[in-house]
Amino acid sequence: MALKADRPHRTEVATHVRNFCIIAHIDHGKTTLSDRLLEITRTVATRDLEEQALDAMDLERERGITIRMHPVTLDYTARDGNLYRLNLIDTPGHVDFSYEVSRSLAACEGALLIIDAAQGIEAQTLANYHLALEHDLTIIPVINKIDLPAADPERVMGEVEELLVMEKSECILASAKNGIGIEDILEAIVHRVPPPKGHLDHLRALVFNAQFDAYRGVVSYVRVVDGRLTAGTRFMSMAHQHIYECTEVGLFAPQMRPVESLEFGSVGYVIANIKSLGEIDVGDTITAAADPAHIPLAGYRKAVPMVYCGLYPNEGEYDGLRDALDKLKLNDGALVYEPETSAALGFGFRCGFLGLLHMEIVQERLERDYNLTLIATSPSVVFRVIRNDGTIEMIDNPSKLPSPHTIRSIEEPYVKATIISPPDYVGAIMEITQGRRGTLENMEYLHDGRVIMTYEMPLIEVIVDFFDVLKSRTKGYASLDYEVIGYREGDLVKLEIMLNNEPVDALSFIVSRDKAAARGRGMAEKLKELIPRQMFEVPIQAAIGGKIVARETVTAMRKNVLSKCYGGDITRKRKLLEKQKVGKERMKRVGRVELPQEAFMAVLRLGS
Numbered sequence: 001m002a003l004k005a006d007r008p009h010r011t012e013v014a015t016h017v018r019n020f021c022i023i024a025h026i027d028h029g030k031t032t033l034s035d036r037l038l039e040i041t042r043t044v045a046t047r048d049l050e051e052q053a054l055d056a057m058d059l060e061r062e063r064g065i066t067i068r069m070h071p072v073t074l075d076y077t078a079r080d081g082n083l084y085r086l087n088l089i090d091t092p093g094h095v096d097f098s099y100e101v102s103r104s105l106a107a108c109e110g111a112l113l114i115i116d117a118a119q120g121i122e123a124q125t126l127a128n129y130h131l132a133l134e135h136d137l138t139i140i141p142v143i144n145k146i147d148l149p150a151a152d153p154e155r156v157m158g159e160v161e162e163l164l165v166m167e168k169s170e171c172i173l174a175s176a177k178n179g180i181g182i183e184d185i186l187e188a189i190v191h192r193v194p195p196p197k198g199h200l201d202h203l204r205a206l207v208f209n210a211q212f213d214a215y216r217g218v219v220s221y222v223r224v225v226d227g228r229l230t231a232g233t234r235f236m237s238m239a240h241q242h243i244y245e246c247t248e249v250g251l252f253a254p255q256m257r258p259v260e261s262l263e264f265g266s267v268g269y270v271i272a273n274i275k276s277l278g279e280i281d282v283g284d285t286i287t288a289a290a291d292p293a294h295i296p297l298a299g300y301r302k303a304v305p306m307v308y309c310g311l312y313p314n315e316g317e318y319d320g321l322r323d324a325l326d327k328l329k330l331n332d333g334a335l336v337y338e339p340e341t342s343a344a345l346g347f348g349f350r351c352g353f354l355g356l357l358h359m360e361i362v363q364e365r366l367e368r369d370y371n372l373t374l375i376a377t378s379p380s381v382v383f384r385v386i387r388n389d390g391t392i393e394m395i396d397n398p399s400k401l402p403s404p405h406t407i408r409s410i411e412e413p414y415v416k417a418t419i420i421s422p423p424d425y426v427g428a429i430m431e432i433t434q435g436r437r438g439t440l441e442n443m444e445y446l447h448d449g450r451v452i453m454t455y456e457m458p459l460i461e462v463i464v465d466f467f468d469v470l471k472s473r474t475k476g477y478a479s480l481d482y483e484v485i486g487y488r489e490g491d492l493v494k495l496e497i498m499l500n501n502e503p504v505d506a507l508s509f510i511v512s513r514d515k516a517a518a519r520g521r522g523m524a525e526k527l528k529e530l531i532p533r534q535m536f537e538v539p540i541q542a543a544i545g546g547k548i549v550a551r552e553t554v555t556a557m558r559k560n561v562l563s564k565c566y567g568g569d570i571t572r573k574r575k576l577l578e579k580q581k582v583g584k585e586r587m588k589r590v591g592r593v594e595l596p597q598e599a600f601m602a603v604l605r606l607g608s
């Protein structure tokens with residue numbers, strides 16, 4: 001279909017609407033600030049307001065982090081006497097979820113960039129700032145937590161001038177906790193963020209998120225760009241060319257509240273008879289079925305899984321795991337999975353995640369909400385393998401790596417990593433990154449003495465506990481952000497682990513050749529610590545291309561837990577046996593050897 005420009009229409013301005021998102025480095029106070037905005041605009045009564053009200057998921061509340069973006073509509077009477085409708089989107093700060101941020105940006109004209117007054121600009125502050133610039137948003141810097149004794153707003157304003165090239169006078173000083181500066185923030189949104197522009201007719205709406213509800217089907221989160229959506233509107237999804245009839249539109253207030261219509265410029269939800277999330281894509285454009293637009297709205301970055309691992313259930317739980325993954329997938333577009341079999345672990349799934357935190361969260365939800373016991377294999381990236389005959393294969397599981405003599409080259413994903421740290425730790429950072437094949441691209445000193453270092457590094461080196469090591473070596477002061485920049489050739493080999501003289505596919509991993517032998521030794525030592533003694537001797541070997549590079553042995557022992565009970569108290573004995581059973585649940589029998597979950601994740605802890 002040739003793209004025809006949409007007919008010119010008169011552009012209107014929704015004078016009293018403002019759409020903005022809240023972005024920041026993790027923990028700088030986005031969700032707490034949202035609380036204050038909900039409170040001051042009486043969107044939620046103070047007595048009903050729980051802390052971090054928008055973090056609705058159990059996991060979000062427990063961990064104190066935002067995982068999902070949350071839209072909410074506020075009505076605010078400004079100092080100029082006018083009533084404004086503000087659509088706010090709270091976003092997650094962790095690097096794994098930066099795609100959630102890019103979704104939110106596409107629905108807004110402005111962004112509040114929150115900066116912790118004690119910590120200053122961190123790696124994700126910069127990353128989010130650049131994302132907001134790419135989307136042409138008006139950025140309002142908010143220096144939060146000025147109530148903290150360690151707060152130094154002057155210094156942070158200096159950083160804003162230096163790094164964000166914005167005026168000091170544009171900064172708003174605030175404390176989300178103590179309610180300082182909240183009205184100034186609202187006024188700045190009203191006066192600095194431009195109102196949305198669009199056409200009165202000729203419906204176009206951007207689907208920036210979608211959730212599945214068991215009773216109502218798909219709830220699409222939309223930003224109406226042109227025209228109007230009402231119950232009864234027949235609309236078409238431009239990506240799939242399917243036509244639906246809208247049954248309800250509404251606002252997030254913060255619960256879903258039906259309204260008569262969503263006009264251009266507004267943010268809300270749409271319910272139609274959409275049975276599964278596969279029928280509508282996040283990033284899709286909704287248009288009127290009777291008079292469709294020709295050009296879909298520009299979307300945002302799609303979520304690409306970066307990290308893969310195998311998830312293996314206990315015996316008899318395979319179907320349960322499949323159902324649970326199907327259900328989770330309904331509300332987690334970034335999760336991918338497909339069945340896989342492992343010689344060692346049996347039937348399971350190969351799953352793809354945005355990063356390690358995402359992986360942890362999915363695993364925790366599967367275990368908790370669906371009552372499964374899982375063994376996770378060590379995380380891997382996707383390698384690009386070029387065979388001698390020129391064919392290319394994408395390998396997300398080290399055990400699937402073809403035999404070395406059929407391979408011309410192996411390429412791996414690289415990232416650009418940005419680290420911000422006080423100068424005292426530069427030496428430590430250089431040491432860590434060098435050990436991980438990082439090359440320093442740039443190093444800059446800020447006025448406050450801190451250093452911004454930019455590295456190019458293989459992604460696998462970043463996901464394998466880089467962040468933990470960085471945090472511990474810099475006493476928690478360094479912050480990290482990274483983005484994938486493409487594939488590069490590497491001198492890579494597969495390291496195989498053998499237990500009891502049998503290779504265990506689930507323990508093999510791909511590593512750079514010059515580090516392979518050392519990693520093999522580290523792995524063998526770690527496994528020796530982790531594998532409980534069995535009734536027989538267990539040899540552990542690490543091999544590269546059939547050549548053994550390390551060997552350890554777990555000596556045999558007969559373990560009798562009951563020997564601890566002197567008296568004949570049978571309930572006590574039962575308790576002990578029960579306890580042992582619980583301890584065993586996370587064990588997997590591989591050949592004749594019982595392996596604990598930690599053994600599969602040992603690769604992750606080799607660096608520390």
Ligand SMILES: Nc1nc2c(ncn2[C@@H]2O[C@H](COP(=O)(O)OP(=O)(O)OP(=O)(O)O)[C@@H](O)[C@H]2O)c(=O)[nH]1
Pocket residue numbers: 024025026027028029030031032033052064065066067091092093094144145146147148174175176177178
């Ligand atoms: N002292 C002080 N603490 C604050 C302030 N604002 C937020 N906090 C605290 O900072 C921590 C993080 O706050 P959140 O609002 O969850 O931060 P966030 O930016 O939403 O975090 P993520 O969504 O996980 O990126 C919490 O313990 C808050 O209580 C403030 O103004 N002053």
Ligand SMILES: [Mg+2]
Pocket residue numbers: 030031032065066091092093
């Ligand atoms: Mg939050």
